[in-house]
Amino acid sequence: MLQYLLTFVVLAQPASGPGAEAEKPATSEAQPADKAAGDKPAAGAAGETKPGDDKAAAPAAATGNPCDKNAPRPTNKPKKTLPPVGPRTDVQSENYWMPVANSDMAEHVDGLFIAILAISIFCFVGITIAVVYFAWKYRSRPGHRAPESSSHNDTLEITWTIIPSIVCVIIFLLGWKGFVDLNTPPKHAYEITIVAEKWKWSYKYPNGWVDENLHVPVGEPVRLIMRSKDVLHSFWVPSFRVKQDVIPNRYTKIWFEAKYPGVYRQYCAEYCGDRHSFMKSLVVVHPPGGFKRYMEEAEAALLDMPPVELGEYLYAARGCNQCHSVDGSAKTGPSWKGIFGETHATSAGQVKVDENYIRESILDPTAKVRTGFNAVMPTFKGQLKDEQIDGLITYIKCLK
């Protein structure tokens, strides 16, 4: 369903190059059609089989066939777009070794990194000087013989065993402390669900919005609950110094709290096949207030979809597809295919499936449960807006 988002979200994606923006309208229209062809009869075909639409087959789009997602929009109504994601702000870093550090935890990592680096350089330079100096001073030459020297010295051995051991213990403890912090999110962290699949990231927000970039507020802890649809992936944001493998059939979690607004790079770090290196997105850290505004705009953009598109989007985004199929096969709940207008036996007698029954089933699912199915559906009361329910009804209507 993410393809639909392309219509709304115009992204500055360096990977796809500047030409990609121009291409997007084309792909966003082609892909829903492809998808529709796979899931159910193509939108156009569905329109033709509709008895009422026969006479208006060709100009149906112009007059507004509710099931035709390719229909051009009225020109007086501008398409709602979300603000474009600005250029990356993590390229220029003051730290030679590391990208911009955008959290307290990242600064802790950098501190330890630099400390180990200093110790390493000290050891390496010391050893190099010793090797070069000895190789020159004790080089073999006429008249030179190895002077008498001991071939073992227990004091020396114990010294260079103990000192590195102490250093290692200190480094271990510091690294461990940082690791514990990295894995201990605050209680009230804002939760975002991440779904990884070959080869894209989907960021799902509590309000049902699904984005292809990660939008987060500045200065608030954010917790990510991640799963994979296929193979192993790994979620990595260098600027936050966080990385966590994303695994099928298991949730992995990670959290961070961004200190500075900006746009930061996110990568897939676990090899996942052909387009592994293209499986990246951006993390947009919004300034105070900006995140709430973005979420509202996202919601508005959702509602601005043609109802059938909104319905199809919600069908996947809100998880209706877990129990209801659109191909006629029964899952936990009845299939939506061709259901509109039919009459079925329910726990409250025979009921015709119309707009009111669908609305009631969404808001009060146990009122009239279709015979042969259990009353297991949760209510969506207070979770879906009227426009969203309208969208679902339209979508079900169009599933012939």
Added chain:
Amino acid sequence: MATAATTTHSGSPGDPPEPSYLTVKRGFRNWIVTLDHKRIGVMYLIGITTSFLLGGVFALLVRTELFLPGSQLVNEQQYNQLFTLHGAVMVFLVIIPGLPAALGNFSLPIVLGAPDVAFPRLNLFSFYLWCTGAALLLLSLIINAADTGWTFYTPYSTTTGTAVVPAVGGAFVLGFSSIFTGLNFIVTIHKFKPKGMGWFQMPLNLWGIYSTALLQVLATPVLGITLLLLLVERIGRIGIFDPALGGDPVLFQHFFWFYSHPAVYIMILPAMAVMSDLITTFSHKHIFGYRFIAYSSIGLASLSFLVWGHHMFVSGQSRLAGMVFSALTFTVAIPSAIKVFNWVATLYKADIRLQTPMLYALAFILLFTIGGLTGVFLGALNVDVHLHDSYFVVAHFHYVMMGSALIAFLGALHYWWPKMFGRMFNERVGQVCAILIFIGFNTTFLPQFVLGSRGMARRYFDYDPEFTSFHQVSTVGAFLMGITLVVSFGNLVYSLFRGKRAPRNPWGGSTMEWQAPSPPPLYNFYAHEQPVLYPIYDYSDLYWDETEGGYVRRPGAKPEAEGYEP
């Protein structure tokens, strides 16, 4: 009398009383059924060198592709196949068998003063297993090369459409080759150790081969069963690792690294061991801290079984496991540090000859130090979270696997080359190559540390533009190294035809193989002059003899014990 025979060298190198192992029975058919450990070693060497050049070509193709962002030479899938083949060939065909199977096979019995390994037939069987494994890897390359990375992580490896089965089958068979070689060497050291050579009179090379062999025997079966389970899942669709079939993908990583971490020590322990021998030989001075170096080999071998989880800090394993593995990982740093300090101390007040093998040995000390110190970054838990699966890791393990293990292989190859083929390579060319390889190596891999810490993920076909300049430096270094490697192999091959005849002891080595003729006869020592065991690493009686063109023992040097009598 034995002492007299080995010190006076009555037979000049040009006039051997017995034909050398190279000429004793000529013809291809005699070579392929030979039970002679030296011939098997030479055949391994040919196979491994060929594989090394092949793996090197893959590496250069990868580096060429990465010279610029976007596609240059190949597409994404071909790139993934290239780095997979590079890794699999270099690890399974080159580095793991390189020092133990090729050079160890050649040197081990001679160093012991023995005529052969304990089980010559098993030795030949190991070699043919190696050939079979190599053929299977090649088969994968021909059908549709695997694109899983050399780690074969599930569920990608059980679902990808490429020829994973022959590649995994190849690694499986190569594992058995490794196990049998290890078993053979353990028995050989136990049974053929000459009278008078106690455990602490063994050359350090043997300590390394011994601890490596223990790892090969104990760890490799785990790889075998893991790869077998992978094949069962892929062919039989039985769920073990693939969650779609009810398996657990992280389990594969545990199994894999339970072998593959010890495998790192299968690669590095023999390298450290050979370097110990090279450093003392070219320093013309007793090794410093013999017991500590020997104990640290065994210490590393044991600890290497306890740290596999440090490859998995972000894999989803429990936090407690991460903590324990991090703590254990730091213990590995200590024996490695002890070795480095002892090598440097050996140089102190020595009489150092900067010949080709010694240049490789000094390069080894410096490169291994970098490889080891950067391991400390990766052992620290929260730093590893950032650096894991980045180019920092790529650079780190190349410093250990190539900068240390393969540089040691090159050093050891130059060290034993005169013994193997009875010819001296061009010293000047060898020295220049050693220095250029050192420079080329650092040019290739030092920038990758910065790339990694700045956020360049590994196994990336395409990358963000800010990484371009570092990739370009790295590619230039790789080509410098590649060209120099070809020249240095050319130098060795050229010496076979035009090289000066080698004396018995060109470097002043104190161990027993330098008492054998160069090249040795079939049973390593002439029947009439059995080797003599002198005190280990005692150089006081060795001096350069102009007429011999090599080092000889001062007549009357006191042997420690009578040599091994077959």
